[in-house]
Amino acid sequence: MQQNADPLENLADQFARFPGVGRKSAMRMAYQVMAMPNDQAMELAKAIECAKTQLRRCRICQDYTGGEVCKICASQKRDRSVICVVEKPRDVKSIERTHEFNGLYHVLHGLISPIDGVTADQLCVKELLARLNDTVKEVIMATSPTVEGEATAMYLAKLIKPLGIKTTRLAYGLPVGSSLEFADETTLYRALQGRGEL
């Protein structure tokens, strides 16, 4: 098996490196590559190379960009007094899709996680602190409502509040369209705590 299966097994090994892709799915993907027309597979290989070589982190917000500074940071239409702190570049896209936020972003590229050995200095924290000039009036913590997300938000708030900048957090509550029946107690508790007037 070694000899003939090698490039295929190797390809599966590479796919298995994606978080959430198990060995079986990785093998399936490897076979799917083999079943693709040659030019399609080469386009995929090329797209990986291009994304990695052409994209870098925005000098200001650390999101991915093709240039020196990303489009949002460069835009004159964005409100420079609010910075929304997120865990990863994907979160920027998610928030942009709401069309509700017109400020700037800051991507941490991770969350503080003692269990995984991730400390604050492995995240883009100093880049955030360097941005906090007089223009900035509010920093919104938009990290996930998980233990790591909480810990990171608390840690940053402790650093930012003393600078006299308002530090806020995304609201907790029931997901829209969900049923009360399926909400866990903690969410329900938070939804109650955060109840608003009608």
Next chain:
Amino acid sequence: MQQNADPLENLADQFARFPGVGRKSAMRMAYQVMAMPNDQAMELAKAIECAKTQLRRCRICQDYTGGEVCKICASQKRDRSVICVVEKPRDVKSIERTHEFNGLYHVLHGLISPIDGVTADQLCVKELLARLNDTVKEVIMATSPTVEGEATAMYLAKLIKPLGIKTTRLAYGLPVGSSLEFADETTLYRALQGRGEL
């Protein structure tokens, strides 16, 4: 968005070509590539290229191989009187894992499917017929128990039987470890029909 998101969107487009990978998963994978160390991403790109350039179809059974003929077809230990016909290369691996089959394989690279416009001459049928010499005593149809798998097995049986070669089919029945409760009627009917003595 166009300018800075382009290589990332393009990469997601490429991933979205995998069957079963939706737009959202594809985008997640693209971000995962961006989060990979550079050398890891390049290894993935290279593995795709290598698999596509180094592997080809075995001249005999049409499975993927690094050489002219695959290891199974080249082996002197395999029983050359039985050929097991499968839809795709992955199925060869599945059957090999049972350690119960010592014959040869033949990979069709697809199934007859009028709905998808796949006819018999798009499959490796003539390569199979070309192999049916006097040594071959049995051809096992190991296609899936689906409409397409059935149709393909029937079609091939019609071509092979007149040559005086035994044509068999994988057994239908209850999956081992499953509960009768969850078996659909057709499977149960087939399991009854194929019942064996204890």
